[in-house]
Amino acid sequence: MEHSKLLYALAVLAVAQLGASYYMYDKITTLNTANIETSNILTGLQTDVTNNTETTEQRIIELSDSIYAGQQDVEDIQDALKKYDRSFDKLTDSVDDLEKLSTTDPELLQKYSKVYFLNEHYAPADLTALDDKYIYDNGKEVSISSEVWPYLEDLLDEARDDRVDILVLxxxxxxxxxxxLKGMYTSTYGVGANTFSADQGYSEHQLGTTVDFTVTGLNGALDGFENTEAYNWLLKNAYKYGFTMSYPEGNEYYEYEPWHWRFVGKDLARYLFKNDEYFYDLEQREIDTYLIELFD
Ligand SMILES: [Zn+2]
Structure with missing residues (x-):
């Protein structure tokens, strides 16, 4: 019996061992299964992260692209606005030019010759009477276009500052x-009045932009003006005030009239002075390009 008890005990132990082993095996299997699941989840997560990262990167690229495209658009719009601004400025300038031109009398830069006179009914829009201190004959009223007067006044004042005797006749x-006037000359001198210095550029005087100068020493005469200091001063300086001598020595249009100066605007007068040219030698269409800046 002792032996069978031992056998029984061994059998019980073996069963217990088996049971424990099985239990352990079961636990390990469960653990393995859990591990595999975790691993799968991890893999899945990694895949998700990878996919998401790619998607996100893709989206970032797309977003950058659209931001860049947006910036391009903004630049394009800015360029277009600048162009619009420029063309608007140009348009405004053109309108201003047109307004300026429409208010500037084209006759003021018209060439008048022996055959082309100003209409007899023409009169300047506004006249200013000169102060006595600028006039040779104080008993006489001398006037000039009000638009031209500021330029003539500057000229006369500057001549005075330079101590040059210049008076307006x-x-x-x-x-x-x-x-x-012409009739008076004609009755006194006959047809000779047409050729001697009876100031034939009368159309220019009718414009109100033209003056005849003299000096005290000439006693109101015109002849001899070319030998005066005043004449030399005008040759050097009149252009600065927009004046030019209409009929210089040797011109084909009229007698030489050194005393007779016409306002043509500072730009044209400067052009004529610098290039040693005369108003009547220019083409009318070239002269007309200066009309817009006549009083600038
Ligand atoms: Zn004159």
Whole structure:
């Protein structure tokens, strides 16, 4: 019996061992299964992360692209706005130019010759009477276009500052006044009045932009003006005030009239002075390009 008890005990132990082993095996299997699941989840997560990262990167690239495209658009819009601004400025300038041109009398830069006179009914829009201190004959009223007067005043004042004796003998003359004057000369001197210095550029006087100068020493005469200091001063300086001598020595249009100066605007006068040219030698269409800046 002792032996069978031992056998029994051994059998019980073996069963217990088996049971424990099985239990352990079961636990390990469960653990393995859990590990595999975890691993799968991890792999899945990694895949998700990878996919998400790729998607996110893709989205970032797309976003950058669209931001860049947006910036391009903004630049394009800015460029377009600048162009619009420029063309608007140009348009505004053109409108200003047109307005300026429409208010500037084209006759003021018209060439008048022996065959082309100003209309007898023409009169300047506004006239200013000169102060006595600028006039040779104080009993006489001398006037000039109000638009031209500031330029003439500057010229006369500057000559005074330079201690040069220059006086205005005549300015604006109406068609009727000129006819009377011419008639007077003609009755005194006959047809010779047409050729001697009876100031034939009368159309220019009718414009109100033209003056005849003299000096005290000439006693109101025109002849001899070319030998005066005043004449030399005008040759050097008149252009700065927009004046030019209409009929220089040797011109084909009229007698030499060194005393007779016409306002043509500073730009044109400067051009003529610098290039040693004369108003009547230019083409009318070239002269007309200066009309817009006549009073600049
Ligand atoms: Zn004159």
């Amino acid at each position: 005549s300015g604006y003359r109406s068609y009727d006044e000129q006819s009377t």
